[in-house]
Structures are given as structure tokens and as C-alpha cells.
Amino acid sequence: xxxxxxxxxxxxxxxxxxxxxxxxxxxxxxxxxxxxxxxxxxxxxxxxxxxxxxxxxxxxxxxxxxxxxxxxxxxxxxxxxxxxxxxxxxxxxxxxxxxxxxxxxxxxxxxxxxxxxxxxxxxxxxxxxxxxxxxxxxxxxxxxxxxxxxxxxxxxxxxxxxxxxxxxxxxxxxxxxxxxxxxxxxxxxxxxxxxx
Amino acid sequence: xxxxxxxxxxxxxxxxxxxxxxxxxxxxxxxxxxxxxxxxxxxxxxxxxxxxxxxxxxxxxxxxxxxxxxxxxxxxxxxxxxxxxxxxxxxxxxxxxxxxxxxxxxxxxxxxxxxxxxxxxxxxxxxxxxxxxxxxxxxxxxxxxxxxxxxxxxxxxxxxxxxxxxxxxxxxxxxxxxxxxxxxxxxxxxxxxxxxxxxxxxxxxxxxxxxxxxxxxxxxxxxxxxxxxxxxxxxxxxxxxxxxxxxxxxxxxxxxxxxxxxxxxxxxxxxxxxxxxxxxxxxxxxxxxxxxxxxxxxxxxxxxxxxxxxxxxxxxxxxxxxxxxxxxxxxxxxxxxxxxxxxxxxxxxxxxxxxxxxxxxxxxxxxxxx
Numbered sequence: 001x002x003x004x005x006x007x008x009x010x011x012x013x014x015x016x017x018x019x020x021x022x023x024x025x026x027x028x029x030x031x032x033x034x035x036x037x038x039x040x041x042x043x044x045x046x047x048x049x050x051x052x053x054x055x056x057x058x059x060x061x062x063x064x065x066x067x068x069x070x071x072x073x074x075x076x077x078x079x080x081x082x083x084x085x086x087x088x089x090x091x092x093x094x095x096x097x098x099x100x101x102x103x104x105x106x107x108x109x110x111x112x113x114x115x116x117x118x119x120x121x122x123x124x125x126x127x128x129x130x131x132x133x134x135x136x137x138x139x140x141x142x143x144x145x146x147x148x149x150x151x152x153x154x155x156x157x158x159x160x161x162x163x164x165x166x167x168x169x170x171x172x173x174x175x176x177x178x179x180x181x182x183x184x185x186x187x188x189x190x191x192x193x194x195x196x
Numbered sequence: 197x198x199x200x201x202x203x204x205x206x207x208x209x210x211x212x213x214x215x216x217x218x219x220x221x222x223x224x225x226x227x228x229x230x231x232x233x234x235x236x237x238x239x240x241x242x243x244x245x246x247x248x249x250x251x252x253x254x255x256x257x258x259x260x261x262x263x264x265x266x267x268x269x270x271x272x273x274x275x276x277x278x279x280x281x282x283x284x285x286x287x288x289x290x291x292x293x294x295x296x297x298x299x300x301x302x303x304x305x306x307x308x309x310x311x312x313x314x315x316x317x318x319x320x321x322x323x324x325x326x327x328x329x330x331x332x333x334x335x336x337x338x339x340x341x342x343x344x345x346x347x348x349x350x351x352x353x354x355x356x357x358x359x360x361x362x363x364x365x366x367x368x369x370x371x372x373x374x375x376x377x378x379x380x381x382x383x384x385x386x387x388x389x390x391x392x393x394x395x396x397x398x399x400x401x402x403x404x405x406x407x408x409x410x411x412x413x414x415x416x417x418x419x420x421x422x423x424x425x426x427x428x429x430x431x432x433x434x435x436x437x438x439x440x441x442x443x444x445x446x447x448x449x450x451x452x453x454x455x456x457x458x459x460x461x462x463x464x465x466x467x468x469x470x471x472x473x474x475x476x477x478x479x480x481x482x483x484x485x486x487x488x489x490x491x492x493x494x495x496x497x498x499x500x501x502x503x504x505x506x507x508x509x510x511x512x513x514x515x516x517x518x519x520x521x522x523x524x525x526x527x528x529x530x531x532x533x534x535x536x537x538x539x540x541x542x543x544x545x546x547x548x549x550x551x552x553x554x555x556x557x558x559x560x561x562x563x564x565x566x
Contacts, residue, residue: 050245053241053244057237057240057241057244060237060240060263061234061237063267064230064233064234064237064267064270067228067230067233067267067270067271067274068228068230070271070274071228071270071273071274071281073218073221073222073225073278139334139335140524141337141340142334142338142343142346142347145340145343145344145346145347146347146350148344148347149344149347149348149350149351150351153351171355171358171359171362171367172355174358175351175354175355175357175358176351176354178358179350179351179354
């Protein structure tokens with residue numbers, strides 16, 4: 001009887017050994033994937049693309065490692081678990097970094113918007129004072145047209161800002177500001193020439 | 197109780213058989229292509245680092261699809277009993293993925309470098325075109341639509357330049373292409389318009405020569421107005437004696453066609469009346485015989501062709517007058533001088549003094565090269 005018990009225990013131990021020593025850490029995999037999705041939702045691909053790509057790559061490497069272990073008789077997910085914890089933390093960090101960067105760009109757009117509105121206002125005053133200049137009305141007409149284009153561009157940038165597309169708004173408002181500053185300089189130069 | 201040797205031997209034998217089976221399973225089980233899959237993953241990662249997802253999107257996406265297929269097949273094979281696994285398809289997809297990713301990376305590096313170089317050249321040439329537009333047409337009454345297109349083109353060029361400096365070549369390319377279309381089209385239209393205007397140059401030259409010859413022949417004064425350079429020249433005895441800045445009607449390009457078109461006429465005229473400050477609100481004025489015979493004939497022909505409405509009026513009261521020096525083209529079609537210059541012109545001019553108004557004294561090539 002005792003021998004039968006011993007034989008049974010040995011067989012169970014053998015089956016346990018053969019069937020594996022560990023289980024796929026599915027909960028951790030799900031948690032890491034959820035964190036990556038959250039980073040994506042935080043527009044990490046837009047604001048911190050390199051960091052986001054690195055996290056995605058880590059996850060791919062982990063999933064390959066899971067399959068390596070899945071294929072073994074003696075499975076060991078210890079290393080996978082450690083890496084999953086690291087990737088989860090990294091994904092959370094990437095999401096936080098994306099949010100920080102997004103906020104920075106948002107603030108930059110706000111500053112640029114304030115600055116460009118001041119330049120536009122100044123240009124409006126300068127154009128009234130501007131000498132008609134030797135170039136005549138055509139130049140002033142062109143400047144007025146340029147000012148209208150800048151206004152339209154600022155409105156477009158504001159629309160992008162309102163939609164939360166801060167990166168696009170940033171590019172647009174920067175270009176508009178450069179044009180507005182160029183006109184400002186042109187007008188100031190023309191006024192200064194007359195005073196001399 | 198005594199354990200029989202027979203049973204002990206049986207247990208040992210069973211253990212050996214099981215252990216041997218395990219060893220055999222491990223030894224002869226098919227090996228998954230983990231290294232190849234890892235290489236594919238690394239190749240995809242490197243391709244993404246070289247912006248293959250932007251510049252070689254198709255190949256990059258194919259690499260990813262192959263990689264996903266390798267993983268799906270690997271997972272499927274792992275679910276089978278160890279001896280029935282076959283990783284051939286996994287291996288095949290992994291290799292395809294790595295190849296596509298490597299190609300995508302190389303293609304991306306080449307494409308982005310080419311695009312960068314092309315964009316750099318295009319930005320350079322468009323900025324030169326922009327300067328050319330400023331130089332040639334700042335002074336030229338372009339249509340509101342053309343001005344607006346130039347302005348939009350400039351803004352897009354600026355946006356393209358910013359995207360280029362940030363390394364967003366695809367975005368820069370879109371902006372620069374749109375800017376190129378607007379600026380080139382505007383430049384071509386404006387140049388075409390200018391060329392058409394200068395088609396009358398031989399006629400202008402003839403008028404100017406006749407006017408100068410008359411001044412020489414009669415040993416008298418004659419006045420020539422160059423609209424393009426905004427100049428008023430006073431000739432005496434065939435030689436240029438005075439040169440003043442002149443201001444014209446807002447739409448100074450071309451002939452005066454109709455009353456109220458704010459255009460300064462072109463042709464050979466004469467002074468018909470002199471108005472001192474009591475008789476004009478423009479300090480002093482010299483009335484010209486506009487419309488002359490050619491103006492009237494052209495106006496009638498336009499009515500007959502239907503390019504002007506039947507009730508259109510040809511206009512009149514074209515003068516050289518004072519109140520100028522504003523620096524803009526502000527008159528209704530007259531030629532304005534400063535009051536001081538008007539004093540001089542008023543003094544030397546008499547009824548009958550020739551006044552010739554032309555588009556330009558210089559040829560188009562000279563105007564452009566200036």
C-alpha cells in the first residue's frame with residue numbers, strides 16, 4: 001500500500017514538473033498593455049515619440065520572451081515578470097512625460113498667441129502712421145493683405161488650439177508670428193526713414 | 197515489512213524511463229526561432245528610429261504585419277504537443293519581417309535625405325522668387341486676388357520653413373508645394389500682365405521721341421510723364437531740364453478706359469487751360485486735352501464691342517496739378533506734383549505745351565534688371 005502511495009506521489013511530481021513550473025503572468029501583461037494604451041491616449045506618439053517607441057519595443061520583446069517560455073517544458077516567467085514591472089513603470093512615465101510635454105507646448109502656444117496679438121495690434125497702429133513711402137499705395141495694400149493673412153492664420157491656430165492640437169497650432173502660430181514681426185520691422189523702418 | 201528488490205528495481209526502471217523521455221523531449225523537440233524573431237523586432241525598432249514609419253510607411257507596415265504573423269504562428273505552435281510543433285512559418289515570417297524592416301530603414305534614410313536636399317533647394321529658390329516678386333511688383337497695382345495669393349504663399353512658405361527646420365520633411369513638403377503653386381502662379385500672372393503692358397513700349401517710345409523732337413524743333417518746353425518710374429520730366433529744346441516725382445491714379449497701369457476708373461491716361465496731349473489757385477482746389481493745375489482723338493476712338497470701339505456698357509462715360513478733367521508729395525498714387529487719374537514743383541511747371545507751361553504720358557521710358561528688360 002505504502003509503495004502505491006509513493007508511486008502515485010512520484011507520478012504527480014513528474015506531471016507537475018513536466019506541465020511547467022510557472023504560469024503566464026497574464027495580469028501583468030494586461031496591466032502593461034493598458035498602461036501603453038494610456039500613454040497612447042496621452043498622445044505620447046506625438047509629444048514623446050522616441051520614448052513611446054521604446055516602450056512599445058520593450059513590450060514586443062517581452063511577448064517574444066513569453067513565447068520562448070511557453071515553448072519550454074520547464075517554464076520560468078520570473079524574468080518576464082521583472083521586465084513587465086519595468087515596462088509598466090516606463091509606460092506610466094511616458095504617459096506622464098507626454099502630458100508634461102503637451103502642457104509645455106500648450107503654454108508655448110498661449111505665450112505665442114499673446115505675443116502675436118500684441119504685434120498685430122501694434123501693426124494696426126503703425127500702418128496708420130506709416131508714410132505712404134516712395135513705393136506708393138501698392139506696398140501698403142500688400143501689407144494690409146499680409147496682415148489679413150496673418151489674422152486668418154492666427155484664427156486657424158486658435159481653432160487647432162481649441163481642438164487640443166497644440167503641436168499643429170504651435171507650428172502655425174510661429175509662422176504667423178515671423179510674418180507679423182517682419183511686417184512690424186518693415187513698417188518701423190519706413191517710419192524711421194521719414195523721421196530722419 | 198520488507199521491501200522486495202524486485203519492486204525497488206521496478207521503481208528505478210520507471211524513473212529512468214521517465215527521465216529519459218524528458219531528456220529526449222528536450223533534446224529532440226523543435227527549437228523555436230527566438231533569435232530570428234528578436235532580430236526582426238530589433239530591425240523594426242531601428243527602422244522606426246530612422247522614421248521608416250514616415251518615409252517608408254508601406255515597407256515598414258509590411259515588416260510589422262510579418263512580425264505579428266510570426267508571433268501569432270509561434271503562439272499557435274506552442275499550443276501543440278512538443279513533438280508536433282513546426283516553427284517553419286514562424287521562421288519564414290520573422291525573416292521576411294527583418295528583411296522588410298531593413299529595406300524600410302534604408303529606403304527611409306535615402307528618401308528623407310533626398311527630400312531634405314530637394315526641400316532645401318526648393319526653399320532657396322522660392323525665397324528668391326519671393327524677393328523677385330517684392331522687387332518687381334511692390335510698386336505695381338496687382339489685383340486683390342493676386343496679392344492675397346502671394347500673401348498666402350508667403351505664409352505657407354514660412355510654415356514650410358519652420359517644419360523643415362524641425363525635421364518634419366513631409367509636412368514641410370506639403371506646405372512648400374502649396375506655397376510654390378501660389379507664388380509661381382502669381383509671379384507668372386503678374387509677369388504676363390507686365391509683359392502685356394509693355395507691348396505698347398514701341399508706341400510709347402515713338403510718342404516720347406516725337407515730343408522731344410518737337411521741343412527741340414520749337415526751342416520750347418515739353419513735359420513727359422513716365423508712369424512706371426513715377427517721374428515727370430521737363431524738356432527744353434530737346435534736352436531734359438527738370439525731373440520730379442509724380443503721383444498718379446490708383447489704377448495707373450494701362451489706358452484710361454472710362455470715367456471713374458482711377459487710371460491715368462496714356463497718349464500725346466497738350467495743355468488746354470491753366471488754373472491758378474483761385475480756380476482749382478489742387479493748388480495750381482494744367483488741364484490736358486483728354487480725351488484726345490485716339491482715346492475717343494478706343495472708347496467707342498469698346499462700347500461697340502460691348503466691353504464697356506453703352507451708358508459708360510469717357511471722363512475728362514485730366515490735369516497736372518499740385519497737392520502732391522503724399523507718396524502714394526491717390527488721384528482720380530491726374531498727375532500730382534508737390535506745390536513747389538508745380539509752381540515751376542506752371543510758370544514754364546503755356547496753353548499748347550505738349551504733355552506726353554507713357555507707361556515707361558525704359559524697356560521691360562531694363563525695368564526687370566533694375
